[in-house]
Amino acid sequence: QVQPVEPGGGLVQPGRAPKLSCNLPRPLRNDCEVDWFRGSEWLSSLRTDGSTTYADSVQGRFTMSIDKDRDTVYLDMTDLKPEDSASYYCKTRGYYCHYRAQGTQVAVSS
Numbered sequence: 290q291v292q293p294v295e296p297g298g299g300l301v302q303p304g305r306a307p308k309l310s311c312n313l314p315r316p317l318r319n320d321c322e323v324d325w326f327r328g329s330e331w332l333s334s335l336r337t338d339g340s341t342t343y344a345d346s347v348q349g350r351f352t353m354s355i356d357k358d359r360d361t362v363y364l365d366m367t368d369l370k371p372e373d374s375a376s377y378y379c380k381t382r383g384y385y386c387h388y389r390a391q392g393t394q395v396a397v398s399s
Contacts, residue, residue, distance in 0.1 A: 300396050306367040311379035311390050317360040321386035325353055325364050327375035327395075334382075335362065347373075369397045 301307050313323065325332040333343045333353040341353050352365040362379055378392035 299394070300398060301369055302399055303369055303371065303397055305369055306365070307369070307395065308366065309364045309377055309393060309395075311362045311364075313360045313362060313379070313381060313390075314388050315360045317357075317381070318383065318385060321381045321383045323353075323355070323362050323379060323381055325351075325362070325377065325379050327373075327377045330375070332377075333364070366395075369395075371397045373397050 311325075313321075317323075320337060322337055323335040325334075330346070331344055332347050333341060333351060335341050335353055335355055343349075343351060343353075347366075350366065350368050353362060354365070355362045364377065364379075366373070374395060374397045376392035376394050378390045380389040381387065
């Protein structure tokens, strides 16, 4: 399940910097990669080697990270724009990794 952290989700003003968290199945397999999506748009990936990649639309504004002790991934979002409004969710990817979290709605509006 995706949850807001500080503060995140719900109605957000443009330019704000919310943070989302996503609890993953525990224990998270080492061969699982993790993605953030909004709707059908891929945003970012955490690869098994620890590297992260981002879509051009969020590169430089969003940062993905993981707390391995809690098997929780985070999405720090900055400089939000109205076009960032969507349902955000994380999912795992890999041969044995097929988890998809319930999304949380983020609406960016003044």
